[in-house]
Amino acid sequence: MKESALQPEALARALSPAHADLPDGAGAPARLANEKYVESLARILFYWGYPAVNTYGRTSCWEAMKGAGPGATLGLFPGAPKNHTGYLDDYMSALQRKVVTPNNDTIYGACFADLAEDSVVLQTPSQVPPGHYWTVQMADLFTTVTHQIGSASRTPGGKFLVVGPDWQGEKPPGFLGVLRSPTNLAVLMFRCFAARTPEAKAQARSVLNQLGAVPQKEDRPGPLRFDCEASARNKVFPRGLTADMLAADPDLLRHRPVNALTFWDDLQVALDANPRVSTDDAPMAAQARVLLALRAVDPAWRALVDRTTLAANAELHESAKYHQAGAAAGNGWQRQENGGAWGSDWFGRAQAAVIYIYVNDFHEAIYFIRGTDAQGELLQGRYRYTVTFPKGALPPVDRDRGGFWSLTMYDQDYFMVPDSPNGRHNIGTVNLDANELAFASDGSLVLHLSHAEPPEADARANWLPAPAGQFALLVRTYVPTPPLLDGSYRLPDVQKSVAREA
Incomplete structure (x- = not known):
């Protein structure tokens, strides 16, 4: 044009x-x-x-972390100086009230790169256990995913050069490739799966410590080494704000x-x-x-x-509400069918930026959302609900390439429940891999959603606590197989029980 x-x-x-x-x-x-x-x-x-x-x-983290090195901005989020990577070493805290709809399946890292200043060297891990999920999502200024690499695409270990739109040159010797961003600002989001066991989290940290980005001028021959645990311990707060203040009032961070x-x-x-x-x-x-x-x-x-x-x-x-956004995906669920690959869908992209910014490319992960039950009524914590997966009908993800699924509970503002009585914020592969869930005698998996604890032992085993008021649900399916991609697989509906909290 x-x-x-x-x-x-x-x-x-x-x-x-x-x-x-x-x-x-x-x-x-x-x-x-x-x-x-x-x-x-x-x-x-x-x-x-x-x-x-x-x-x-979000590039305000550049100044906040300048001189502090990679760390945890506000003690809660991965942050780093310009063109470096910050990490957490566990799931994002359910207490935080700044980032909406974080997952509770992976450990995060993040790099906000200014490619006008310097290209970035991105390293991928070489020592990864078979079937372990990891990904690097690269998005431009507008949150459109420009590159997605990781276990799903069987990306080998090595180095990539991340460059801006005006870069001219050749791939450096020994590098796996050159990843170009259409904007000077590129966002690199790192996700590494961790089940709910100490061993699984240690494994995730081991992979994450091989995964990161640095300015090209700081690259050196051979593998780079990162330290997600040291980053998570390096809690950086702006002047006038302390960890005690945030612990006393998490809503200090709540703003659009x-x-x-x-x-x-x-x-x-x-x-x-x-x-x-x-x-x-x-x-x-x-x-x-x-x-x-x-x-x-x-x-x-x-x-x-x-x-x-x-x-x-x-x-x-x-x-941009879970009971409004997206197209019907069967049984009361909705999804944005072009998630991450927005093209000229400016309105859909804006909605995603409100409710779950930096969603992966839909080939990498499909997000199903809802805010209503099977009768089309808003979900409320005072009721009891069930979600029943028949035998052999769990979400079909590719476990060989690290695939996993989860159902995550959010309040009406799309934050996790801070005071979950059983410590759960989601149910899915993280629990199955930790042998926490109970299957029925017919092989089905029945999940129970409510604010009050269910009285039945089998229901308590599969209980996902809800807030007292309105809530919303999100099912993530990472490394989806063709039945998920083509829509032939349908998630089960959310059924309201007759029982109501007293």
């Missing part, structure tokens, strides 16, 4: 009618037409740019990562740092620069754009 030769400022000037003040209101229709166009454009651009503002805001009041200023910063974007995003980036120019020079246009943004933000968050 050939871009306009006019600069954004010139195109912005053309959005104001030449003679909007004609006598007797004759210029009003033209003014209204242009206002409607700008209003519509602002709304679409807000959805398009929402993930970019969300992602770029995108501020509608500063959205356009934040988008300007993100685009200035990422002048090149993917071919799917390039036309909208050009339109965004026009709208930014218009907003900068005319207070009336600025007021219209800002008012539209406030409405679009409120509407986005109402549509």
Whole structure:
């Protein structure tokens, strides 16, 4: 596509009618037409740019971790200086109230890379037990997955060079390949499966310690070594905030990562740092620069754009609910069928950024969500629910390539239950591998969901505690097989029991 030769400022000037003040209101229709166009454009651009503002805001970890080395930002999240990798050494804490819908199956690592400053060397593990799951998800500024490597694709151990859109050169000798990002900012998310046993978690840490990224200038011959446990111990807090304060009030971190009041200023910063974007995003980036120019020079246009943004933000968050988002996937479940591979689906991508940002490419993992029961009523902790998998009908994931599945419980704001009485936040492979669940005599697996503890022993064995109020469910299926990918496999419905908590 050939871009306009006019600069954004010139195109912005053309959005104001030449003679909007004609006598007797004759210029009003033209003014209204242009206002409607700008209003519509602002709304679409807000959805398009929402993930970019969300992602770029997370680079605040660069400054927070500068001089501190890889560690745990706020003691809860993997963080690191620019182009380095930070790690946790266990599941993300259920107490945190900042990141929505984290999984409770893997140990996380993360690297936010500025590829305009330096390319990044990404190392993959060489010593991995057969069937152990690990992945590196590489996403651009807009959260679109550009590369996904790991056990699912049988990626060998070695090194890759991660480069930006303007990089020119050859693959370094001995490297496995070059991974190019369409934007200067690249997000590398590391996930390493760990069942609920000390041995399984030790195994995950061993794999994670071979997995990471460093600036190219810090690379050296031979394998690099990382230390997820040292990273997790290095808890870094900003001035004025302490671990005791967060323990006393986890909601200190509860705020939306995108501020509608500063959205356009934040988008300007993100685009200035990422002048090149993917071919799917390039036309909208050009339109965004026009709208930014218009907003900068005319207070009336600025007021219209800002008012539209406030409405679009409120509407986005109402549509991005587990009982609204996604397409029907059978038995009351929904899924975003193009998860991670967003293309030009700007609205779906924005919804994902609200409810589960940085989802993997759907070939790597499929996410099924729901907020209602089999009768279409909102899920409530005061009721008892069951999910029954018939014999031989657990989610069909490829265990040989590390596949696993889980059903995770979230409250209505999509955080885990902080005070789970049995310590569970999900049920799935992590429990099966630890021999924690009980199958019925007919071979079925019946999961029990409720706030109150079930009185029956077999129900308690398979109990996933719910919050007292409204809740939502997410089933992750990592390394899905064809029946999951083509939709022929259907998850069982969520059935409400007659019993109700007293």
